[in-house]
Amino acid sequence: MVDDGGAAVAAIDSPIITSAHKVAIAGLGLIGGSLARRLVERGRFVVAWNHNDGPYEAARAAGMRTVDSLEALAQEKPDVLVLATPLTAIPDVLKRLRPVLLPTTTLTDVGSVKGPVRAQVKDAGLIRQYVGAHPMTGNEFSGFEASSSTLFGDALWALCVEDSTEMSRFLTVADMITQGLRNRFICIDDSTHDRSAALISHMPHVVATALAALLSVAPDRDIAAALSAGSWRDMTRVALTDPARTEAMVVEDAKYVADLLQVLSTKLSGVATSLSSVAQDKREIPADFPEIRSFFESAQPYRNYKKNQARSAASAEESPLTTITLTDQQWQKELLQSARQGQQIVRLISTHEFQVTSAPSW
């Protein structure tokens, strides 16, 4: 242990817990339910609470213990308590947990934005126990009835820490992910997470919704819908998600999503302008349109990356594992650096040594 504030305090008044044997889940929706099922299947003890007892019978049949209040959930003395409620419910849930959550319980969440949740946890005075998390899985369905342990079959998680995060808290959640779920994770800071999530998920959800809205008002929408095939189906699938859930996700990550939408809007408008001038001299086709050519070429790094990814997936079951070693002083930055290099953590060897996979190159 070094002498920075957080770690020193941790050494004094909270035991070093690095295994998550007993996991409490607040919220048995698609994600909370699937997470709970997977943990039970992998032999962990799961106790769950939901805002109504609709899923309780099925949850008990699946091997979970259910309790009737958030207070009772905290009093179960879980190693980890996972907030899996809708984002909009988190402030209220935190208010109720504050007086009852034991200091030995590590608090985490599965919300799709991390900066705002951390701010709410800070407001609730629970930041010392907190490590933010975001499993990169889901689908367009909702509710415990849609939950399945296979949703977490090969999920990658983002764990979000800041400089004051206690390493023992981080290790507890990391244990839940790697041993409890046999999932992988990367460890980054909130803003890197929220900016990246805006790019690869939140902003695309808005785009999918905008496409579905365009079809909804098209004069020949029956014909267009009939003609739609795989490309349309795939590009609008997430527009079928419960719009309230998507709205909450996008609103919580508003700044990054807004920035990206503006960039995308400008890019699409530029292509529209180039295409309009092509349409003017239609008789010239086939011909060369350098602006349009360079637009299509601008996605080439991604095509190469996917090709390399497919190649490495085909060449071996598992990519070769390497080991990273962390220091007590800089472990957060070392983990961020590891993530930037495309590494993913698959196993904890010890508290300071992790096995990581490496990413395909771009």
Place this chain on the structure above:
Amino acid sequence: MVDDGGAAVAAIDSPIITSAHKVAIAGLGLIGGSLARRLVERGRFVVAWNHNDGPYEAARAAGMRTVDSLEALAQEKPDVLVLATPLTAIPDVLKRLRPVLLPTTTLTDVGSVKGPVRAQVKDAGLIRQYVGAHPMTGNEFSGFEASSSTLFGDALWALCVEDSTEMSRFLTVADMITQGLRNRFICIDDSTHDRSAALISHMPHVVATALAALLSVAPDRDIAAALSAGSWRDMTRVALTDPARTEAMVVEDAKYVADLLQVLSTKLSGVATSLSSVAQDKREIPADFPEIRSFFESAQPYRNYKKNQARSAASAEESPLTTITLTDQQWQKELLQSARQGQQIVRLISTHEFQVTSAPSW
């Protein structure tokens, strides 16, 4: 037969061929190859030409006859000749076919835009024999080695006719689709096709490419790519298509794609503006944002449509079939009307009576 120009001429100098026993395919790429495989499997005679003989050995092993020139292909006296080359090659192929195509052969194509191809066929003087077609199938791969008869397993085709199209030509291609492939079709005009295809395919291809390009230049692209899950994978899948093929498709349908991109760009920029003002007063979350709420609600008709579609797919193997009857005078308009009602033609009962499915409602 009525006394309009086209039909009268048809009655005089071209026999009424309504079955496509022998099908010639020009171009053994993903689409041409898959089409050929499916026709062979369903017992039709297929003769194929490709701009190089790379796929010939595999094509012959799959039961096709191969010929070494377009001239030889035409001289095989096929009932239908399908242009399945890249769009950019069509003008040249037509020039070579013009002097050799027999009047008894119906000419069709599988290009993803129909107005420009019709113009090229007119320029080549082959319009009397022509019915445009577009099978709504494909994937991000290319070439005969990627072809499979399952690509045409349950495909819907758009057949494109205009007022002067000869009914016998239309029936020949319709036979290839319904009996030769066990596929379905709708019959519309070129501009309805090209506008609809821009909406549900060509414009989304541009959007997918723009998304992939954004990730390609993101500072934390390794982290963002690692965090990407189903929504990103699905929304960028078609960006992996051969960009030259996508570019040709988009350029040929430039006007409609440009219009839609401009509408989408404005819509996304509007959402960006709303989200920026949300980001300003972040402390108000959770709160109500009417503009953002109404944006997400604007896709509700599409969500309802998909729900109805899934419900009718779950309730029965096949939706109940009804029969439509065509007149000699107005058959093109009657078929367009049928398509506008969401009907799809699955079987020809006779030359003027078709079995149709009905669409789920919005």
